[in-house]
Amino acid sequence: MVTSQTDRPSILSPWLRVGPLTIMMVIFFVAPIGIFFVYSFWTKEGWDIVRQWTFENYIYVLTSPVYTKLIFRSLGVGLRIAILSVIIVYPLAYTMVFKFEKYRDLILFLLAISLFSNYLVRIYAWRAILSSNGLVNWLLMSAGLADGPQPYLLYSQWGVILILLNVYLPFATLPIYSALLNLDRDVIAAAADLGASPLRVFAEVTLPLTMPGVIVSFVFIFLLTSGDFVTPVFVGGKEGMMIGNAVAEQFGALANWPLGSAMVFSTVILIGLLLGLIFLVYRIVRNVINRKRYDLYR
């Protein structure tokens, strides 16, 4: 591939250019996280922090049935939202790119509009829709599909999932949309030209080539939603509580920073392990699909 490149003498050295962001990240992200990481190995006694290195907090969190349940529930909620959002968003992005070319910008704008409104306002709006005398229950009962208000709508995991899905859908769309947009149309045309039906073209060319966008979208949504603690407060109820709520409690009312920190890092480690596992499975599946390498001179 020949790409033209203009070599302009740089005014700023690369270090200076990445400098501001690096400094900001170090001061506002790396340092505080580092501090909490240290805290997670200390303990609290009364109102004092005991500065003695110990795994006590981690052992406590990871053996506590309550906290482990909250962590796994958070991962489960994040995972379900990420899977659902990718499934919902892919056809949307695909249609935007390949069918409604004229309306692409309009659709993007409509997606962005949902971000204009305040997050809390939207949660309240959803509460109005999902509550026992809300729109959904009214419709269900009017249609004779339910005898009374359905309890699973509000104050449940599915309530949390529904709302977070709605909130993060625009963010999920963009990576997949841009992956599809950057796809070389001639590559798709070439697959069709070589005899692949539209379904085969999608399976053999379009999907594999846009997988990076799908992965970015998936990870993005998974990370953002599994750590949420606002939505569970309003619509989660007892069943919808997530680890974020427990962490908020430790840092807030209970003022137990060491335990709160340990919860955070336990979750981070488990998220890392889960993502690692997902990618391992993905790689294995991909390799199985690709196993037919044409080793011509074997």
Added chain:
Amino acid sequence: MDYIIQFHEITKRFGHVVALDKVSLEVKKGEFLSLLGPSGCGKTTLLRTCAGLEQPTKGQVLLEGQDITHMPAYKRPVNMVFQRWALFPHKTVAENIAFGLTIKKTPRPDIIRQVRAMLELVKLEGYENRFPKQLSGGQSQRVALARALVMQPKVLLLDEPLGSLDLKLRQEMQIELINIHKRLGTTFIYVTHDQEEALTMSDRVVVMNHGHIVQIGPPAQIYQKPNSVFAAQFIGQTILFQGQVSAKNGESCQVATDELIITCPTGSDLHIGQDVFVSVRPERVRLNDTPLVDLENRLEGSIVNTIFKGPAVYYQIEAPGGRIITVQQHLEQDIPLYEAGSNVFVGWSSKNSQILLQ
């Protein structure tokens, strides 16, 4: 005559833009046909209607007499080599070439045998496990060619496949394509905007402009007998004069232009006073220190620029009236070149002046 492809009054509109306007064309079985024209002339659109990647607004495409206008691309037994090759970036060279065969569910040993044969044909043995991004432009081009040819298409469509290669590689690939065409006997339809490429490779050239076919013919005919100013200017170089027919007698006629009166071979349908163009190829013109009395058409001028090209030299000559004409002189031996400012006499025989009506 056996036609493999017939385009019948193909019209293609993109919104208000007419890309093709009632284009009819017959492609003979086994020939190397070039669609030549400037960008936007409709040549690629015509090729894509043949592949099924573009639906004509009106008209039919016939393959061996069968109407395939509405047959989807993936069912057509024709294959295409794309301008930027369009290789599958996530597949190896071998997988790229094997793609169409795996779709057809060809047995694996056959696939391996055919892929290997193709690699040999395009001289890429040893590259089968590379990915497209590890290939040079020329290699990618060969893979694209092999990927299409392995399907044994009834027609191979090539959309400016050499466009992004450098000159030397392009010339090599031109010869290689000619050889592959001869060896396989497949019908090639080749889109290009490079007139030299079209002349080099084709059995027939179709000159296109503004969604119309301007002229169809073998390369020599297209070059020697252009039927229009567009064809004369687009293919090769030409010295063009504009004027009126001023006299006509049997064999020859005279065209009065601003600069001079040109003697031309006559056509039967010319009448006195008719507006015409006269095209003269720069290499059919002679140059001398003294007047060329044996030639019917003469003018005198002074050299403005001398452009040395190796086998030939181009002189830009200012003719009376200020017009600059470019004349080519073949250098069959080492002769001293004219220098800028020197006075020269230019002449050509009447049979080398070609009258063009449009």
